[in-house]
Amino acid sequence: MCGIVGYIGKRQASPILLDGLRRLEYRGYDSAGLALSNGRGIEVLRRAGRIENLRKLVAETNPRGEAGISHTRWATHGAPTDSNAHPHRDQSGRLAVVHNGVIENYQQLRDWLKTEDHKFSSETDTEVLAHLIGYHYDQSEEQDPVQRLVGAVQAALPRVKGTYGIAVMHEDAPSVIVGARLGSPLVVGLGADEHFLASDVSAIVAHTKDVVYLNDYDVVTITRDGFDVKHLEGGEARVTVSRVDFTEDDAEKGDFPHYMLKEIHEQPNSIRNAMRGRLSRDEATAILGGLQMTPQELRQVDRIILSACGTACHAGMVGEYLIESLARIPTEVEIASEFRYRNVPTTKDTLQFVISQSGETIDTLAALREAKRKGIKCLGIVNNVASTIARETDGGIYIHAGPEIGVAATKSFTSQVAVMTLLSLLLGRIHHLSSTDGLELIDELEAIPDKITDILKQAAHIKQIAEKYAHVDGMLFMGRLINYPVALEGALKMKEISYIYASGHPSAELKHGVIALVKPELPSVFIAPHDAVFEKNISNIEEVKARKGPVIAVATEGHPHIEKVADDVIYIPRCPSALSPLLTVIPLQLLSYYIAVARGCDVDKPRNLAKSVTVE
Numbered sequence: 001m002c003g004i005v006g007y008i009g010k011r012q013a014s015p016i017l018l019d020g021l022r023r024l025e026y027r028g029y030d031s032a033g034l035a036l037s038n039g040r041g042i043e044v045l046r047r048a049g050r051i052e053n054l055r056k057l058v059a060e061t062n063p064r065g066e067a068g069i070s071h072t073r074w075a076t077h078g079a080p081t082d083s084n085a086h087p088h089r090d091q092s093g094r095l096a097v098v099h100n101g102v103i104e105n106y107q108q109l110r111d112w113l114k115t116e117d118h119k120f121s122s123e124t125d126t127e128v129l130a131h132l133i134g135y136h137y138d139q140s141e142e143q144d145p146v147q148r149l150v151g152a153v154q155a156a157l158p159r160v161k162g163t164y165g166i167a168v169m170h171e172d173a174p175s176v177i178v179g180a181r182l183g184s185p186l187v188v189g190l191g192a193d194e195h196f197l198a199s200d201v202s203a204i205v206a207h208t209k210d211v212v213y214l215n216d217y218d219v220v221t222i223t224r225d226g227f228d229v230k231h232l233e234g235g236e237a238r239v240t241v242s243r244v245d246f247t248e249d250d251a252e253k254g255d256f257p258h259y260m261l262k263e264i265h266e267q268p269n270s271i272r273n274a275m276r277g278r279l280s281r282d283e284a285t286a287i288l289g290g291l292q293m294t295p296q297e298l299r300q301v302d303r304i305i306l307s308a309c310g311t312a313c314h315a316g317m318v319g320e321y322l323i324e325s326l327a328r329i330p331t332e333v334e335i336a337s338e339f340r341y342r343n344v345p346t347t348k349d350t351l352q353f354v355i356s357q358s359g360e361t362i363d364t365l366a367a368l369r370e371a372k373r374k375g376i377k378c379l380g381i382v383n384n385v386a387s388t389i390a391r392e393t394d395g396g397i398y399i400h401a402g403p404e405i406g407v408a409a410t411k412s413f414t415s416q417v418a419v420m421t422l423l424s425l426l427l428g429r430i431h432h433l434s435s436t437d438g439l440e441l442i443d444e445l446e447a448i449p450d451k452i453t454d455i456l457k458q459a460a461h462i463k464q465i466a467e468k469y470a471h472v473d474g475m476l477f478m479g480r481l482i483n484y485p486v487a488l489e490g491a492l493k494m495k496e497i498s499y500i501y502a503s504g505h506p507s508a509e510l511k512h513g514v515i516a517l518v519k520p521e522l523p524s525v526f527i528a529p530h531d532a533v534f535e536k537n538i539s540n541i542e543e544v545k546a547r548k549g550p551v552i553a554v555a556t557e558g559h560p561h562i563e564k565v566a567d568d569v570i571y572i573p574r575c576p577s578a579l580s581p582l583l584t585v586i587p588l589q590l591l592s593y594y595i596a597v598a599r600g601c602d603v604d605k606p607r608n609l610a611k612s613v614t615v616e
């Protein structure tokens with residue numbers, strides 16, 4: 001999604017802005033731009049396409065300025081052209097704005113501004129916002145330009161319907177940048193003789209670890225020496241300085257060719273981090289203090305709803321199996337974008353979880369707000385601790401996976417599944433799960449990271465299989481029970497990064513329609529670990545083979561007879577079926593990764609996709 005970086009200090013701003021934008025590249029964008037203020041005016045440079053195009057323009061023109069705002073745009077209103085790229089100027093040409101989010105009433109505002117003789121040079125909602133703030137600035141009688149600019153922002157934003165994270169500069173007030181947010185994240189970075197604004201902390205973590213995460217309706221003014229946060233309607237706002245707990249290296253690729261591959265390999269550790277300090281052998285249970293619920297309150301829960309989008313939703317589907325089998329509490333997964341517009345029946349003791357890596361996905365956030373509106377207790381399973389969802393939930397479980405930069409979610413999936421296993425263990429133990437069963441699950445859980453390391457050692461073998469099938473147009477993914485969501489996840493990974501059409505199905509659904517597709521050119525991936533439905537999966541594989549469909553199987557080691565029916569086999573170590581998704585998903589992540597690489601796809605930045613979907 002769009003990214004914002006702002007800087008004011010003693011250094012030249014443009015290298016800092018360009019570096020910050022590069023660190024936000026993973027979020028997805030299709031044009032980039034910056035505005036610099038040097039006391040003599042504001043210079044705006046914008047380019048469609050990659051940040052590299054903007055970098056070249058900056059190198060050619062060498063603009064100077066120790067204050068600036070910059071942006072990567074993901075087109076919503078108007079095509080990704082130079083003129084639609086941000087920053088946008090107001091009617092006077094002396095004010096510049098960058099904006100994340102969507103202004104829903106931009107057409108009405110634009111029509112009205114036209115009656116005030118405003119002329120527009122782009123098709124964007126952001127240019128309307130720039131003109132609106134400029135209009136209020138020009139109308140103001142305030143003499144001090146800084147107060148006048150803050151006042152103009154405070155006057156303009158209440159007229160706007162929609163979401164925004166913005167940064168604004170005016171030629172009259174070269175010593176400040178003004179920022180504001182509603183529904184779109186914005187963070188202030190505190191440095192010595194310099195301050196930053198960013199839509200994501202990873203853009204500025206190389207410069208400072210002390211940050212202030214702004215709240216909705218905050219309006220911030222940053223200068224070289226300080227910052228001041230006001231409420232949109234006036235008055236001081238609540239400010240908390242936080243310390244960022246990851247380094248710039250955590251957000252770098254290191255020796256890996258892609259973030260996605262790095263993050264796949266991080267999974268033994270990210271799962272350890274998800275479990276760290278949360279397992280009690282003495283009581284054979286999990287300790288999840290973040291839920292902020294007593295055992296009595298948890299025991300009363302009679303229904304659980306899990307809401308999420310995409311990969312997080314697949315993790316939720318695994319969670320449904322886990323909670324129902326370990327704790328016997330009826331659980332349902334509701335796709336967040338559907339939940340927000342449905343009227344899902346609930347009970348007085350329903351507990352809802354929203355699951356989100358970014359904590360900013362707009363549909364998931366809306367599902368959370370809808371649940372709260374209806375009085376449902378709603379907790380979060382979130383990676384980004386500073387995110388809107390983390391702040392708006394009444395408690396929850398952080399997954400502690402560290403920054404996930406690759407657009408395709410990998411380590412967040414396994415960490416979400418790991419914490420939902422902990423949740424199921426805890427709920428199971430306050431109901432009827434025995435301490436022996438609880439301890440056995442703990443032993444098996446603790447063994448998972450090393451088993452993932454063993455699977456990762458097979459990367460070369462998986463790469464070979466990937467290269468064999470890289471030319472295909474389509475792929476089917478089949479799994480049963482707790483591995484059905486893994487089939488969906490495998491298909492999603494394949495689609496999003498390799499652009500091969502793929503779909504996931506419960507294996508037995510084959511003969512209800514999907515089998516019509518089977519042919520020698522269409523490989524099927526079967527997730528067939530050695531569990532209660534293994535033999536059923538073998539029958540399904542045989543049905544595919546009988547129709548000359550190639551089969552790749554993910555199977556448990558020690559059962560080599562699967563090689564008699566499948567063309568290619570990737571083995572996973574033995575584990576209880578409840579934990580198998582933590583292992584079976586790894587070969588599928590690697591398979592999609594290597595197929596995408598073999599097809600020459602941009603793995604970390606797949607076309608049309610954004611890391612965090614903050615607009616509906």
Ligand code: F6R
Nearest residue numbers: 310311312356357358361408409
């Ligand atoms: C898939 C993917 C998306 C996200 C979805 C939810 O690889 O990345 O499907 O899982 O957009 O995102 P979060 O978890 O940030 O709410």
